[in-house]
Amino acid sequence: MKKGLLSIKLLICLLGAVWSAAALKLYFAIEKDTEPLQFLLREGNPLFWLLPILLLTFLYWKRKAFCWKSCVPAMLLTMLYTAGTILDYKSFAPVGNYAKLMVCMIPGTLLFFDTVIGFLLSFQPKEEAYGKVFSVYQKSPVLITMGVLLLFWSPWLIFYFPGTLPFDGNFQLNMYFGLIPFTGHHPPLSTYLMGWLITLGQALGSASIGIFLHTAIQTLLLSFSMALVIRCFFRFGISKWMIAVTVLFFGLFPFFPIYAQAFMKDTVFTALFLLYTLLLMAFFKEKQSTIPCIAFFFTALLLMLFRNNGMFVVLFTAVGCLFIKTTGKKQWIFISALAIAINFGINNFLWPSLGIGEGSKGEILSIPLQQTARYVKEYEEEITPEEQKEISKVLEYEGLGERYNPFLADPVKNTYIKDASGKDLIDFFQVWFRLYQKHPSVFWASFGDSTYPYWYPAVRGEPLLAFQLYPYNQGESAVTANHTIDAFSSLRKKIREGLKSLAQTKGINLIFRPGLYFWCLVLLAWRMVIQKKGKQLILLIPCATIWLTNIASPVSGSTRYTLPIMITLPLLIGILVWKRSVFPKE
Numbered sequence: 001m002k003k004g005l006l007s008i009k010l011l012i013c014l015l016g017a018v019w020s021a022a023a024l025k026l027y028f029a030i031e032k033d034t035e036p037l038q039f040l041l042r043e044g045n046p047l048f049w050l051l052p053i054l055l056l057t058f059l060y061w062k063r064k065a066f067c068w069k070s071c072v073p074a075m076l077l078t079m080l081y082t083a084g085t086i087l088d089y090k091s092f093a094p095v096g097n098y099a100k101l102m103v104c105m106i107p108g109t110l111l112f113f114d115t116v117i118g119f120l121l122s123f124q125p126k127e128e129a130y131g132k133v134f135s136v137y138q139k140s141p142v143l144i145t146m147g148v149l150l151l152f153w154s155p156w157l158i159f160y161f162p163g164t165l166p167f168d169g170n171f172q173l174n175m176y177f178g179l180i181p182f183t184g185h186h187p188p189l190s191t192y193l194m195g196w197l198i199t200l201g202q203a204l205g206s207a208s209i210g211i212f213l214h215t216a217i218q219t220l221l222l223s224f225s226m227a228l229v230i231r232c233f234f235r236f237g238i239s240k241w242m243i244a245v246t247v248l249f250f251g252l253f254p255f256f257p258i259y260a261q262a263f264m265k266d267t268v269f270t271a272l273f274l275l276y277t278l279l280l281m282a283f284f285k286e287k288q289s290t291i292p293c294i295a296f297f298f299t300a301l302l303l304m305l306f307r308n309n310g311m312f313v314v315l316f317t318a319v320g321c322l323f324i325k326t327t328g329k330k331q332w333i334f335i336s337a338l339a340i341a342i343n344f345g346i347n348n349f350l351w352p353s354l355g356i357g358e359g360s361k362g363e364i365l366s367i368p369l370q371q372t373a374r375y376v377k378e379y380e381e382e383i384t385p386e387e388q389k390e391i392s393k394v395l396e397y398e399g400l401g402e403r404y405n406p407f408l409a410d411p412v413k414n415t416y417i418k419d420a421s422g423k424d425l426i427d428f429f430q431v432w433f434r435l436y437q438k439h440p441s442v443f444w445a446s447f448g449d450s451t452y453p454y455w456y457p458a459v460r461g462e463p464l465l466a467f468q469l470y471p472y473n474q475g476e477s478a479v480t481a482n483h484t485i486d487a488f489s490s491l492r493k494k495i496r497e498g499l500k501s502l503a504q505t506k507g508i509n510l511i512f513r514p515g516l517y518f519w520c521l522v523l524l525a526w527r528m529v530i531q532k533k534g535k536q537l538i539l540l541i542p543c544a545t546i547w548l549t550n551i552a553s554p555v556s557g558s559t560r561y562t563l564p565i566m567i568t569l570p571l572l573i574g575i576l577v578w579k580r581s582v583f584p585k586e
Contacts, residue, residue, distance in 0.1 A: 084456025152251030162212030283328035362416030377401030409554035453557025457515035
């Protein structure tokens with residue numbers, strides 16, 4: 001494309017994006033019964049932008065050859081962006097004409113995405129020498145990277161010493177010490193690890209010592225897994241700029257040190273997830289010896305034992321391997337099957353033999369339970385006594401509508417009837433389907449509200465991050481500990497305020513939003529498709545599985561649930577985008 005035409009195209013996209021954004025803001029200021037165009041004209045807003053945009057759009061498509069490679073993902077992201085914007089501003093409330101909003105948004109947004117995606121898909125990094133500094137770095141990438149990361153994270157580790165105790169961590173300790181029943185609601189292995197370390201700390205003089213030991217273990221494991229990414233980059237000649245950006249992202253992105261010092265299961269799971277993806281890459285490249293096979297077995301097993309959705313990661317990745325031809329395929333599938341079988345035995349035989357109860361089935365039914373609660377809230381008068389009876393066998397019907405929170409399923413799913421039988425669930429879903437047929441929009445509205453932060457990167461609300469930064473106990477606590485040093489209390493408050501401000505800063509706020517990382521996965525997958533490297537899509541299955549389980553999760557837009565994708569994305573970008581592919585040619 002000629003330079004002049006490229007400049008025109010960029011100008012068109014810029015004007016289109018500005019126009020769409022302006023139209024969006026104006027739309028939500030319009031009175032319900034007022035025509036948008038009349039409002040724009042009466043208020044003196046730049047209505048004349050409409051004609052230039054339409055003209056430039058025509059010239060754009062006339063002078064630029066149609067390129068489906070960029071247009072297809074651009075249309076997908078435009079639809080997601082438009083739908084997400086509607087949900088974010090009005091949460092499916094019955095206001096205005098959404099068709100007019102879409103007409104306002106789509107032209108400029110589509111042009112903008114088409115240009116940006118076209119550039120990203122055509123990007124081909126250049127091969128370059130590392131130079132003196134990176135040559136020294138290359139000799140000891142693991143130790144140097146761990147040292148750099150610990151230096152970056154040290155303010156968080158010091159100011160929040162010995163580590164914070166969020167709700168989930170406290171909940172697991174209450175189970176371990178018998179304050180509440182010990183169930184599989186949280187993976188028992190992680191609960192045992194927490195309990196053992198606290199017990200050791202108490203034997204040494206304080207539960208705070210146990211919290212610090214847990215913080216130290218997961219901090220070292222997290223930094224070690226990140227350091228292996230850098231070693232992988234060096235081994236396969238990835239650009240020094242990609243290496244530098246990755247180290248800075250790992251070191252400066254606040255979520256990583258926040259979770260490194262938080263007493264909860266997710267940090268260890270995130271580190272294991274990154275190790276799992278690195279091993280997947282190694283098996284994809286070539287058949288492995290005994291030691292990597294043993295390492296993969298324990299990584300896969302621990303991944304499943306430290307968070308319940310880890311089983312889906314291992315299972316779906318193994319199934320994906322069935323459809324590709326690669327040297328390490330049989331090894332990977334066999335070891336995965338063995339790990340899944342042992343995990344099944346542990347969950348169904350070992351834990352019950354130790355008196356650990358089964359977790360609530362409501363955990364995996366957040367979507368239909370939320371949809372039912374929203375229907376009760378909006379159309380309770382239409383529900384028959386028989387339907388109420390069937391619902392009450394699965395959920396506490398009294399006050400169900402009042403408990404509905406579109407962004408958090410816990411108030412609803414926590415009323416799940418533990419003794420509900422299989423027949424009760426069948427009857428419930430029959431009622432659920434009948435209600436859906438009456439008012440399907442209610443069900444789609446509930447689904448949209450609970451999921452859109454996972455696929456829409458411009459969410460206005462604050463990410464769910466603050467509770468990891470200070471002790472958070474609800475009700476009784478089995479453990480008494482001095483979670484942080486009092487001398488830093490005022491500084492910690494400033495850190496929380498600064499982090500909240502940073503997460504709301506235009507532009508920067510995008511990296512705090514789970515939806516951005518989903519878009520990156522979509523573009524990476526599309527790049528592999530158009531470059532005819534379909535086998536390499538196997539590397540995206542673990543992250544795609546995490547995203548799907550997030551969609552079904554009880555929390556809308558949880559950064560904690562998205563952390564495995566955040567930490568793995570630099571590895572995927574470095575390997576899948578750079579010219580020096582680590583894989584055999586397809």
